[in-house]
Amino acid sequence: MNARVATGGLLDRLAMGLSGLCLVHCLATSIILALLASAGGLLFSPMVHEVGLTLAIGLGAFSLGRGVIDHGFMMPSAVGGLGLGVMAGALTLTHGPEETAYTIIGVAILALGHDLNRRAGI
Template identity: 65%
Template sequence: MSEHVHPRYLGWIESHADRLAIGLSGLCMVHCLTSAVLFALLSTAGGLLLAPIFHEVGLTIAIGFGIIALGRGIVTHGYMMPAAVGSMGLGIMAGAMTLPHDGSGGETIWTLVGVGILALGHDLNRRAVN
């Protein structure tokens, strides 16, 4: 009888979550590449952008979008593959955070790999819904 009604913005976020997450993945890639270049050129500025809080907040946001978008996809179309691919990307991103932030590039490379896989999961999810 009583139906739960989402506020309008929640419906909009749910219907656009995959596209927002893909955009966020792109921003993450830009951040990672910019940080690596700045770190190589300017130690002080690069060090500011490589602060752990950026990575922790970014990963938290990515996990939130993953839960909303990929979880909605499982309910909507019933396919687990997009969520599995996206979860693997999130796992690689989380693992990259454990690597040293010493400018060697290992953390950046693994983060970019994880972001790319996560974006693929969101793209698969978006295509399955449409």
């Protein structure tokens, strides 16, 4: 049982790290875009966002789903799912401050879900 909890905690920490990287990407892209329009174009590539969201969904589904199996609490998974939904919804917006704000909110909610999942496994 302890090995499962340790592995689950590791996955949640990894997922929270990925959420942090997403947050840094969003903020850096906005700043770089304001400073250097040509560099911002590379970071604003739709492929970067689609691959990042795909990784977040895959890691989130595995880690949060495993948490439900290990500790039986659904709330962390529901909170994380809400965060993923907000992030996915942000992809439908045009590039700009609204998209950045919704993505950051989604990332924060997802990170909260992973933190709740990690704490439930302790």
